[in-house]
Amino acid sequence: MLIIIIIIPAVTLLSLRKEIGLKQTEESKVLFFYGNQDYRFSFVSPKDNLNSVVVKLKNISIKNSKPVYFRLLDNQDIVKQIQINGSNIGDSSMVRFAFAAIKDSKDRRYTISLTSPQTEKNEALGIHTDTLNHPVIITYHIPSSRLQLISDIYKNLGTKILTDKILLATWLLLFYVAVFLIRSLDI
Numbered sequence: 001m002l003i004i005i006i007i008i009p010a011v012t013l014l015s016l017r018k019e020i021g022l023k024q025t026e027e028s029k030v031l032f033f034y035g036n037q038d039y040r041f042s043f044v045s046p047k048d049n050l051n052s053v054v055v056k057l058k059n060i061s062i063k064n065s066k067p068v069y070f071r072l073l074d075n076q077d078i079v080k081q082i083q084i085n086g087s088n089i090g091d092s093s094m095v096r097f098a099f100a101a102i103k104d105s106k107d108r109r110y111t112i113s114l115t116s117p118q119t120e121k122n123e124a125l126g127i128h129t130d131t132l133n134h135p136v137i138i139t140y141h142i143p144s145s146r147l148q149l150i151s152d153i154y155k156n157l158g159t160k161i162l163t164d165k166i167l168l169a170t171w172l173l174l175f176y177v178a179v180f181l182i183r184s185l186d187i
Contacts, residue, residue, distance in 0.1 A: 019149060021046045021139040027128040030058050034124035038115040041135050049142040050105035052098040053112065056136035058126035059089040066118040068125060070097045073111040086116065086125060094138075101142050 022043055033039040053072070064086035072080040080099040089095055116125055128136040143149040162168065 018051070018140040019047070019143050021050065021141045023138050024130070024134055025136055025138070026130045027056065027136045028131045029129055030126035031129055031133060032124040032126045033114055034116055034119040034121055036117065038113050039127050039135075040111055040113045041133075041137075042109055042111045043137065043139070044107060044109050045102075045105040045139060045141075046107075047141040048106040048144055049101040049103060050110075050139060051101040051142050052096055052140040054094050054096045054138040054140070055112075055114075056092065056128040057089045057095045057114075058092045058128065059086055060091060060123075060126070062087060062089075062091055064089070064116070064119055064123040064125055066116055066123070068114065068116045068119075071113040071115075072097075072099070073113060074108065076111075079110070086119070086123075089125065092128065094136075105141070 022045070031039060053070075066086050068084050068086050068089065070080075070082040070084070071078050079102065080097075082097050082099065084095070084097075114125075114127060119125060130136075160167075
């Protein structure tokens with residue numbers, strides 16, 4: 001039984017190719033950008049090997065099919081630049097901007113600039129933000145070590161289980177029921 005609880009998740013984690021870094025999913029409003037107005041925000045990468053950024057964008061009624069530019073800046077220098085077509089953005093959809101991994105990205109402040117110079121005001125694109133204008137964003141990183149990833153996940157899981165009393169009580173109850181059922185089948 002212990003093997004099922006410990007070994008199978010570890011083997012499953014060995015196939016993980018990306019891990020989540022920064023995750024800000026609270027949203028309350030949409031800010032729009034078009035023409036010469038861009039949308040800029042900064043974030044600190046929590047891990048090395050940053051290789052994609054996902055933001056929640058809005059293309060109202062999917063009217064806009066003009067070029068949209070994603071620029072990842074480090075001290076005002078363009079590190080990565082990606083162009084997509086506005087028609088690739090849904091009416092509120094998570095859009096992934098993937099690029100080659102940035103090896104030494106941990107604890108570095110990056111700025112993202114989203115622009116669409118050819119877009120008119122009536123077909124403006126939006127980005128979902130919270131009340132403080134921080135965007136809905138998720139960063140993904142390539143794990144530097146599979147064993148470290150497994151260790152971190154088990155440490156975090158242990159901490160969360162011990163702090164959540166209801167989850168701990170439920171888990172222990174299910175564990176005891178499973179042990180009781182296994183023993184009763186062996187009779």
